[in-house]
Amino acid sequence: MSWISNYVRPKFRALVTRSDIPENLWEKCDSCGQMIFHRDLANNLRVCTHCGHHMRIGARKRLELLFDDGEYVAEPLPETVTDPLRFRDRKRYSERLRESRNKTEESEAIIVAHGTVNGYPLVVAAFNFAFMGGSMGVAVGESLVMAARLAVDKGAPLLAIPASGGARMQEGILSLMQMPRTTIAVDMVKEAGLPYLVLLTDPTTGGVTASFAMLGDINLAEPGATIGFAGARVIEETIRQKLPDGFQRAEYLRDHGMVDMVVDRREMGATLGQLIDLFQRREPRSTVIPLAEAADALPENPSLDETAAAGEERQAAE
Structure with missing residues (x-):
């Protein structure tokens, strides 16, 4: 009986008992109170996976x-x-x-x-x-x-x-x-x-x-x-x-x-x-077109004077 108590039982307990389990596997969110697994919390940069609360x-x-x-x-x-x-x-x-x-x-x-x-x-x-x-x-x-x-x-x-x-x-x-x-x-x-x-x-x-x-x-x-x-x-x-x-x-x-x-x-x-x-950034993100080239690329439009004259003729006809 002493052999079982002193040798067999301690060996059996050592096999079935996990003494290396850390105590902080879960952490409670201060905002919503949910328990979060420590790996999930670390992977989410300590942001609550339930409510989005940012922990320190x-x-x-x-x-x-x-x-x-x-x-x-x-x-x-x-x-x-x-x-x-x-x-x-x-x-x-x-x-x-x-x-x-x-x-x-x-x-x-x-x-x-x-x-x-x-x-x-x-x-x-x-x-x-x-x-x-x-x-x-x-x-x-x-x-x-x-x-x-x-x-x-x-x-x-x-x-x-x-x-x-x-x-x-x-x-x-x-x-x-x-x-x-x-x-x-x-x-x-x-x-x-x-x-x-x-x-x-x-x-x-x-x-x-x-x-x-x-x-x-x-x-x-x-x-x-x-x-x-x-x-x-x-x-x-x-x-x-x-x-x-x-x-x-x-x-x-x-x-x-x-x-x-x-x-x-x-x-x-x-x-x-x-x-x-x-x-x-010192350089612009896109190509800068010189002002002269940009003006040449614009479509031809009637001058302001011609546009004003046309408007006056239209009003006189009416």
């Missing part, structure tokens, strides 16, 4: 979707002071940074990369919301300035992809100073005659919205993305009025002129390629 994706994955063949070069971020104010709440700011870096395997809440889209060079500054809510501190502001300089040096458009809760409170006034710095960086790109595009993703709020995120030559947004400055609840309590349905959503902002286009994630690469082609 990482910055690296987004870069792979945008660049040609998923290939790009990530630039090392500039070094800045790690904890300028020696801030501490329930944890030290330095500890929070260390935890976020271990969790995301990134040094900051932004990635600056360059590559080609539709054959044209492009510089991208993409936020990673998983890193302290994509908050903008000194390092993020300095990285955006670096991205603008890189775009000017390469003569390439700059695309910003914010996904942020706003300024990083652990850096106080220094984080708020990044708002004018990033605005100046955008002006640097525009003064060089280069396009500046923005892809607003969920969420884009706070000081990020109040600075570089709304200054694009063309502002794109993903469907259903939350875009605003203050939270809807704070606004309602301030103005003491009920906000309209869909307030601070991408579609609402498009209908009210704050966003130019709301584009499905599965079509974002093609749309960006078309926009960059329109901005960067």
Whole structure:
């Protein structure tokens, strides 16, 4: 009996028990509540197969979707002071940074990369919301300035992809100073005659919205993305009025002129390629006919004086 209990039964259980099955095979949609198989969700670029809700994706994955063949070069971020104010709440700011870096395997809440889209060079500054809510501190502001300089040096458009809760409170006034710095960086790109595009993703709020995120030559947004400055609840309590349905959503902002286009994630690469082609193409798409040749090719028509005279004779006869 002991031989069966100690040897046969464990062997039998090992054969029929699957211990290597991951626990996250299914994911629940935040919008419709449907359960989606993880492979189907990945194949659909984390867009719900039932309702089309766009779930959040990482910055690296987004870069792979945008660049040609998923290939790009990530630039090392500039070094800045790690904890300028020696801030501490329930944890030290330095500890929070260390935890976020271990969790995301990134040094900051932004990635600056360059590559080609539709054959044209492009510089991208993409936020990673998983890193302290994509908050903008000194390092993020300095990285955006670096991205603008890189775009000017390469003569390439700059695309910003914010996904942020706003300024990083652990850096106080220094984080708020990044708002004018990033605005100046955008002006640097525009003064060089280069396009500046923005892809607003969920969420884009706070000081990020109040600075570089709304200054694009063309502002794109993903469907259903939350875009605003203050939270809807704070606004309602301030103005003491009920906000309209869909307030601070991408579609609402498009209908009210704050966003130019709301584009499905599965079509974002093609749309960006078309926009960059329109901005960067120097030659016309079709053959240009010289004005003299075009005039010679027109059929002969009576002069204006002859037409007027004929009209007067017709009126006299009547």
